[in-house]
Every structure is written in C-alpha cells, then in structure tokens.
Amino acid sequence: MKNLLLLVVVLFAxxxxxxxxxxxxxxxxxxxxxxxxxxxxxxxxxxYQYRFSQNVWDSVLVFDPIHRLFQKMTLHENADFYPKAYYSLYKNERRNLKKMEKVKSIVVKRYKQNLVETDTLYYQDLR
Incomplete structure (x- = not known):
C-alpha cells in the first residue's frame, strides 16, 4: 500500500x-x-514565446488568434543569451484550446525605427 501511495505521489509531482x-x-x-x-x-x-535570431527590433507584436488583435510582446534575453519575446493571455481553457488547435499560422510584426517587418510562421507538428 505504501508503494502504491508513493507511486501516485511521484506521478502527481x-x-x-x-x-x-x-x-x-x-x-x-x-x-x-x-x-x-x-x-x-x-x-x-x-x-507566446517568440524566439528569433537577432534582437535588433524596438518592439514585436504577435497576432492573437483568440481575440483577433495584435498584442505587444515583452522583449528580453534569457540566461542562455537567446533573445525571446513573451506575451501571456489569460483564457478559458476548453473553448480557446479548441480554437488554438485550428490555428495553422501566426503573424508577427517587428518594428525598428518606425519601419515594420511582417512574417507569417506556420504550424509544425513535432509529434
């Protein structure tokens, strides 16, 4: 019985x-x-974690497919010196998870000195 309890605790942890x-x-x-x-x-x-090769932009916006708006991402470099941008959206899990499963591409806008670059990133199934 103790082994079963220990196994359940390990699985939950x-x-x-x-x-x-x-x-x-x-x-x-x-x-x-x-x-x-x-x-x-x-x-x-x-x-949303945007990983990019160069950190030369003033700001990065990601298209949020749930609300259909461009949202500003926070730019910083992590401990491994890979530049990243973050954006968090608080949501209703079931409804929005089904919406995310249907999203095949995400649009990212990058700004540098009032010039914009737009890229479309496509879904890749890594299973």
Missing part, C-alpha cells in the same frame, strides 16, 4: 496526472528555421 497539462504548438518560418513561435497552453493562460 512529475505532472503526468495533473489535469490541464500544457499543450505546445510550434510555429516556424518556412525559409528560415531560426525564427519560431511556441504557444504553450496552460490551464489558465496561453504563453
């Missing part, structure tokens, strides 16, 4: 049996593998 485990959606540029967007769906929010 590892996140295997927790309801609402995160879903990952990967989007990449077709011509360049350096730029990508990873959308992570948690039970209470969606996290």
């Amino acid at each position: 590892s996140g295997c049996l927790i309801p609402g485990a995160p879903h990952y959606y990967h989007y990449k540029l077709k011509q360049n593998n350096a730029d990508s967007v990873v959308v992570i769906s948690y039970p209470s929010r969606l996290d």
Whole structure:
C-alpha cells in the first residue's frame, strides 16, 4: 500500500496526472528555421514565446488568434543569451484550446525605427 501511495505521489509531482497539462504548438518560418513561435497552453493562460535570431527590433507584436488583435510582446534575453519575446493571455481553457488547435499560422510584426517587418510562421507538428 505504501508503494502504491508513493507511486501516485511521484506521478502527481512529475505532472503526468495533473489535469490541464500544457499543450505546445510550434510555429516556424518556412525559409528560415531560426525564427519560431511556441504557444504553450496552460490551464489558465496561453504563453507566446517568440524566439528569433537577432534582437535588433524596438518592439514585436504577435497576432492573437483568440481575440483577433495584435498584442505587444515583452522583449528580453534569457540566461542562455537567446533573445525571446513573451506575451501571456489569460483564457478559458476548453473553448480557446479548441480554437488554438485550428490555428495553422501566426503573424508577427517587428518594428525598428518606425519601419515594420511582417512574417507569417506556420504550424509544425513535432509529434
């Protein structure tokens, strides 16, 4: 009985049996593998992580397919010196998770000194 209880505790601690485990959606540029967007769906929010090769932009906007608006992302470099941009959206899990499963592309706008570059990143199934 103790072994069974220990097994259940280990499984819950590892996140295997927790309801609402995160879903990952990967989007990449077709011509360049350096730029990508990873959308992570948690039970209470969606996290957009934009990974790019150069941090030369003043601001980055991502098109939020749930609200159909461009949202500003926070720019910074992480501990591994890979530049990233983040945006979090708090959401209703079931309804918006079904919407994210249908999204085949994400649009990203990057600004530098009032000049804009727009890229479309396409869904890649990594299973």
